[in-house]
Amino acid sequence: MSxxxxxxxxxxxxxxxxxxxxxxxxxxxDIVWAHSTSKDLINWIPREPVLYxxxxxxxxxxxxxxxxxxxxxxxxxxxxxxxxxNQQVQNIAFPKNLSDPYxxxxxxxxxxxxIDPNGSNMTDASSFDSPTIDYxxxxxxxxxxxxxxxxxxxxxxxxxxxxxxxxxxxxASNFRDPSTGWLGPDGRWRVIIGxxxxxxxxxxxxxxKDFIHWVKAKQPLHSAEDTGMWECPxxxxxxxxxxxxxxxxxxxxxxxxxxKVSLFDNSKEYYTTGTYDYAxxxxxxxxxxxxxxxxxxxxxxxxxxxxxxxxxxxxxxxxWGWINESSSADDDIKKGWSGIQxxxxxxxxxxxxxxxxxxxxxxxxTLRTGHVDMPSKLLDGGSTVExxxxxxxxxxxxxxxxxxxxxxxEKFDPSWTNAEDLCARKVATVKGEIGPFxxxxxxxxxxxxxxxIFFRIFKxxxxxxxxxxxxxxxxxxxxxxxxxxxxGVFLDEKLSLRTLIxxxxxxxxxxxxxxCITARVYPTMAIGDGAHLHVFNxxxxxxxxxxxxxxxxxxxxxx
Ligand code: FRU
Numbered sequence: 001m002s003x004x005x006x007x008x009x010x011x012x013x014x015x016x017x018x019x020x021x022x023x024x025x026x027x028x029x030d031i032v033w034a035h036s037t038s039k040d041l042i043n044w045i046p047r048e049p050v051l052y053x054x055x056x057x058x059x060x061x062x063x064x065x066x067x068x069x070x071x072x073x074x075x076x077x078x079x080x081x082x083x084x085x086n087q088q089v090q091n092i093a094f095p096k097n098l099s100d101p102y103x104x105x106x107x108x109x110x111x112x113x114x115i116d117p118n119g120s121n122m123t124d125a126s127s128f129d130s131p132t133i134d135y136x137x138x139x140x141x142x143x144x145x146x147x148x149x150x151x152x153x154x155x156x157x158x159x160x161x162x163x164x165x166x167x168x169x170x171x172a173s174n175f176r177d178p179s180t181g182w183l184g185p186d187g188r189w190r191v192i193i194g195x196x197x198x199x200x201x202x203x204x205x206x207x208x209k210d211f212i213h214w215v216k217a218k219q220p221l222h223s224a225e226d227t228g229m230w231e232c233p234x235x236x237x238x239x240x241x242x243x244x245x246x247x248x249x250x251x252x253x254x255x256x257x258x259x260k261v262s263l264f265d266n267s268k269e270y271y272t273t274g275t276y277d278y279a280x281x282x283x284x285x286x287x288x289x290x291x292x293x294x295x296x297x298x299x300x301x302x303x304x305x306x307x308x309x310x311x312x313x314x315x316x317x318x319x320w321g322w323i324n325e326s327s328s329a330d331d332d333i334k335k336g337w338s339g340i341q342x343x344x345x346x347x348x349x350x351x352x353x354x355x356x357x358x359x360x361x362x363x364x365x366t367l368r369t370g371h372v373d374m375p376s377k378l379l380d381g382g383s384t385v386e387x388x389x390x391x392x393x394x395x396x397x398x399x400x401x402x403x404x405x406x407x408x409x410e411k412f413d414p415s416w417t418n419a420e421d422l423c424a425r426k427v428a429t430v431k432g433e434i435g436p437f438x439x440x441x442x443x444x445x446x447x448x449x450x451x452x453i454f455f456r457i458f459k460x461x462x463x464x465x466x467x468x469x470x471x472x473x474x475x476x477x478x479x480x481x482x483x484x485x486x487x488g489v490f491l492d493e494k495l496s497l498r499t500l501i502x503x504x505x506x507x508x509x510x511x512x513x514x515x516c517i518t519a520r521v522y523p524t525m526a527i528g529d530g531a532h533l534h535v536f537n538x539x540x541x542x543x544x545x546x547x548x549x550x551x552x553x554x555x556x557x558x559x
Contacts (some may be wrong), residue, residue, distance in 0.1 A: 089113035228265035245317030412458035423470035423488030428452035
């Protein structure tokens with residue numbers, strides 16, 4: 001499995017479409033859209049793949065895309081096809097039979113490709129009268145110009161002017177992953193498509209009245225210098241007043257928007273929260289949110305090509321992320337598969353309005369069994385306590401900590417701007433004043449192997465405290481061929497941790513879901529019954545575990 005391509009709910013059943021290579025364990029360009037369905041987002045039934053390369057417009061691959069529920073409840077998927085000339089074009093497909101609850105067969109539109117980067121079948125809003133702006137400069141947001149939507153040309157009235165020096169030319173090798181569409185009050189659909197121009201990443205915006213005929217907007221929804229190719233862009237509204245999800249087309253006074261992109265160049269995802277103006281089709285990120293170097297991430301570990309969808313049955317927005325392997329392609333081929341999906345997470349805007357909060361969907365709790373509680377307990381500096389009574393290789397643990405002697409915190413050096421680097425230097429064995437304290441998951445009996453998730457607390461110059469959360473994979477496996485990079489994120493003072501442990505996956509939610517880190521690890525000894533779980537405190541100062549609950553987890557039905 002590679003990235004995601006369109007999660008959705010239709011008539012109460014969840015569908016997941018994903019990138020899958022039927023011919024081998026690792027990615028290949030002629031990838032297909034595989035399909036699974038679920039009643040609860042936890043237990044899944046594999047179905048036949050729905051889109052295979054078959055036509056001139058996708059003969060070399062059916063790449064990522066998104067599902068959109070059209071008025072009347074009819075689903076459509078937009079996906080990137082790699083055409084016979086190896087260009088990236090956008091295609092559409094519809095379910096063959098809407099009364100089949102599993103939507104097992106999909107039909108590609110005879111009008112495909114519906115978006116061709118620079119092709120003659122395309123309409124182009126730049127070719128009708130409007131002021132010229134250069135949206136590839138940093139300040140383009142300020143210069144955005146409202147398009148009179150009712151002046152949009154009819155698709156067949158536009159004459160395309162093409163030239164290689166045209167600043168509007170699209171790089172056909174970097175033009176992919178159409179987003180879920182959103183419908184404006186003006187009756188126009190919008191989608192964005194990931195692209196780049198030079199080193200500037202772009203979310204190119206398209207408009208349509210009927211979801212079939214698309215017109216390129218004069219300016220992209222957003223772009224940013226030096227970010228490289230933007231893959232899998234996702235754009236959705238969030239409520240500023242309640243921790244609920246919103247339909248992708250919703251707008252209003254209590255709504256902000258989120259733009260997420262997956263950066264091909266560093267395999268990381270970033271998002272901003274900001275303001276979207278439907279009339280102008282402008283998205284302006286909040287100050288201090290992303291444009292200060294794309295600061296916010298859904299997940300600070302291994303998590304890519306993610307997608308959200310609005311779950312209309314439960315009024316929530318659900319985030320799906322793809323976790324690739326940390327092992328070599330040779331190992332993946334030996335194993336026979338690669339890539340998994342993270343546990344689905346509900347996602348909403350924090351009360352501060354500045355960042356998102358994530359939490360594993362409540363359905364995950366149906367897998368909980370064999371509960372263990374620990375009474376409030378003081379963990380002395382230098383101590384390690386094993387948590388007994390859980391299947392440590394497959395568990396869900398939740399805990400919170402209390403620190404009483406904060407004045408002992410080490411000084412925070414303002415040059416420490418990168419949490420990941422700090423975690424790489426200050427691994428779990430590096431003793432501190434307050435922290436590292438947390439858990440050692442997937443630990444072998446003699447602690448030859450473990451993955452440590454922990455906090456450290458520092459005192460900053462402004463007398464505020466900085467909490468560093470780390471996921472330390474440096475001792476996760478005795479197999480040295482695997483990627484054991486450490487991950488980290490700065491949090492505020494909420495010292496809570498929830499970790500989902502599942503054999504090779506360790507998904508941690510710190511600060512009540514503010515900072516999430518997913519790690520992929522391959523222990524050689526800490527497997528099955530050989531896996532143990534410990535709480536630890538490798539600091540000078542004691543810390544109190546104020547609450548601890550753990551559960552063994554049943555196995556979900558998966559593909
Ligand atoms: C994301 C991605 C997408 C592309 C797909 C190809 O990982 O590279 O940009 O559409 O995977 O499988």
